[in-house]
Amino acid sequence: xxxxxxxxxxxxxxxxxxxxxxxxxxxxxxxxxxxxxxxxxxxxxxxxxxxxxxxxxxxxxxxxxxxxxxxxxxxxxxxxxxxxxxxxxxxxxxxxxxxxxxxxxxxxxxxxxxxxxxxxxxxxxxxxxxxxxxxxxxxxxxxxxxxxxxxxxxxxxxxxxxxxxxxxxxxxxxxxxxxxxxxxxxxxxxxxxxxxxxxxxxxxxxxxxxxxxxxxxxxxxxxxxxxxxxxxxxxxxxxxxxxxxxxxxxxxxxxxxxxxxxxxxxxxxxxxxxxxxxxxxxxxxxxxxxxxxxxxx
Numbered sequence: 001x002x003x004x005x006x007x008x009x010x011x012x013x014x015x016x017x018x019x020x021x022x023x024x025x026x027x028x029x030x031x032x033x034x035x036x037x038x039x040x041x042x043x044x045x046x047x048x049x050x051x052x053x054x055x056x057x058x059x060x061x062x063x064x065x066x067x068x069x070x071x072x073x074x075x076x077x078x079x080x081x082x083x084x085x086x087x088x089x090x091x092x093x094x095x096x097x098x099x100x101x102x103x104x105x106x107x108x109x110x111x112x113x114x115x116x117x118x119x120x121x122x123x124x125x126x127x128x129x130x131x132x133x134x135x136x137x138x139x140x141x142x143x144x145x146x147x148x149x150x151x152x153x154x155x156x157x158x159x160x161x162x163x164x165x166x167x168x169x170x171x172x173x174x175x176x177x178x179x180x181x182x183x184x185x186x187x188x189x190x191x192x193x194x195x196x197x198x199x200x201x202x203x204x205x206x207x208x209x210x211x212x213x214x215x216x217x218x219x220x221x222x223x224x225x226x227x228x229x230x231x232x233x234x235x236x237x238x239x240x241x242x243x244x245x246x247x248x249x250x251x252x253x254x255x256x257x258x259x260x261x262x263x264x265x266x267x268x269x270x271x272x273x274x275x276x277x278x279x280x281x282x283x284x285x286x287x288x289x290x291x292x293x294x295x296x297x
Contacts, residue, residue, distance in 0.1 A: 002141045005082050009138035012075045015068045016100075016131040017280060022061040023127055024276035027120070027181055028269055031057040032110065039111040040066065065104060072100045072134060079137045086140055088291060092133045099130035121178035128174060131280055132287040139288055152295035153238045159230060163241075163293045166227050167286045173220045174279060176213040185209040192260045217256055224252050244289035251282040 026032055034054035035042035042048040042059045051059065076093035083089040106123040143151060155163075180186055185206035189195035195211045203211065228245040236242060255278045262271045 002082055002144060005078055006138070006141045008078065009075060009134070009141050012068075012071050013131070013135045013138045015064070015071060016127075016134045017277075019061075019065050019068050020124075020127050020131055020280050021273055021276055022057075022064060023124060024273055025269070026058055026061050027124075028272045029054060029057055031055070031061075032120070034058040035062070035111070037111060039108045062107075065100075065107070069100050069104060072096050072130070075134060075137060079140070083137075083140055083144060086144065087295075088136065089140060092137050092140070096130060096133035096137065099126050099133060103127050103130055120182040121175050124178040125171065125175055128171070128280060128283050132284050135284045136287055136291055151240050151292050153235070153241055153292050154296075155235060155238070155241075155293055159235065160293050162227065162230070163290050166223055167283075167290050169223060170220055170283060170286055173213075173216045174283070176209075176216045177279070180210055180213045183209055186262075189214070189263075192263050214259075217259060221252050221256055224248050240292055241289055244285055244292070247285050248282060248289070251278055251285060254278050255282060 031054040034052065035048065035058050036044075038044045040062060042051075042055065042062070048055050048059060076097050079089050079093050103123060103126040106120075106126065110120055110123065183206060188206035188210035189201070191197055193214070195201040195207065195214065201207050201211055224245070228242075228249050231238065231242050231245045255275070258271065258275045258278055262268075262275050265271045
């Protein structure tokens with residue numbers, strides 16, 4: 001029924017994930033200012049004449065982001081036409097377009113007025129929203145073809161609100177991680193799971209930022225495990241949500257472990273990119289679970 005749209009939405013979801021990882025690559029390599037202070041041009045040129053590897057990292061990120069902006073707009077319009085009868089479609093279409101445009105404007109602001117820590121953290125946060133909204137539009141297309149009816153969940157108000165809390169808290173934790181990176185606090189704790197050999201280090205400067213993120217990430221693991229236990233105990237019949245919780249628990253566990261790997265490997269590029277990948281997938285999975293939970297049977 002929606003074969004063309006489904007293929008396009010899968011490619012769009014993959015493309016948005018690439019944009020996320022490119023952004024992490026730009027941050028990890030310090031390439032954010034490698035095109036000078038001009039935007040969307042690079043050193044005032046359409047194609048930079050004398051470019052370093054860092055220039056190409058930033059330049060290709062800009063090109064791919066711009067192309068994905070066009071792709072997302074096409075996807076949003078297509079979804080509106082094909083899936084407009086589904087409740088979430090219009091909201092997600094508007095959100096996807098808004099998020100990728102605002103994400104681009106934040107990138108431009110960072111180039112023009114300097115790499116503000118808060119702005120760059122916000123940039124990553126909106127990248128996640130853009131990816132998740134595109135992914136959910138993709139999943140709506142598959143739902144429409146294969147489920148025969150939309151998936152919904154019969155949950156108590158308390159359980160539903162807890163799921164809303166989980167994704168809100170997870171989003172806040174993402175910002176603490178982005179803030180760690182952009183403030184240069186990644187090296188503030190030289191050991192794991194203790195911070196510089198201490199259970200609770202002096203909460204000052206970059207150590208406080210890094211330690212705060214670790215505590216927040218550890219609590220996220222606990223929060224998601226509680227969600228899984230509650231669903232298994234009281235809502236085992238809600239198969240989609242149970243599997244969403246299981247996958248979320250696996251992903252958040254990998255995410256916590258990958259944070260340790262990043263430290264032990266000396267913040268290597270591949271470890272940092274895997275860290276960004278798993279947090280993106282976790283947010284996407286939780287977003288789908290929350291969408292299902294928001295529907296009433």
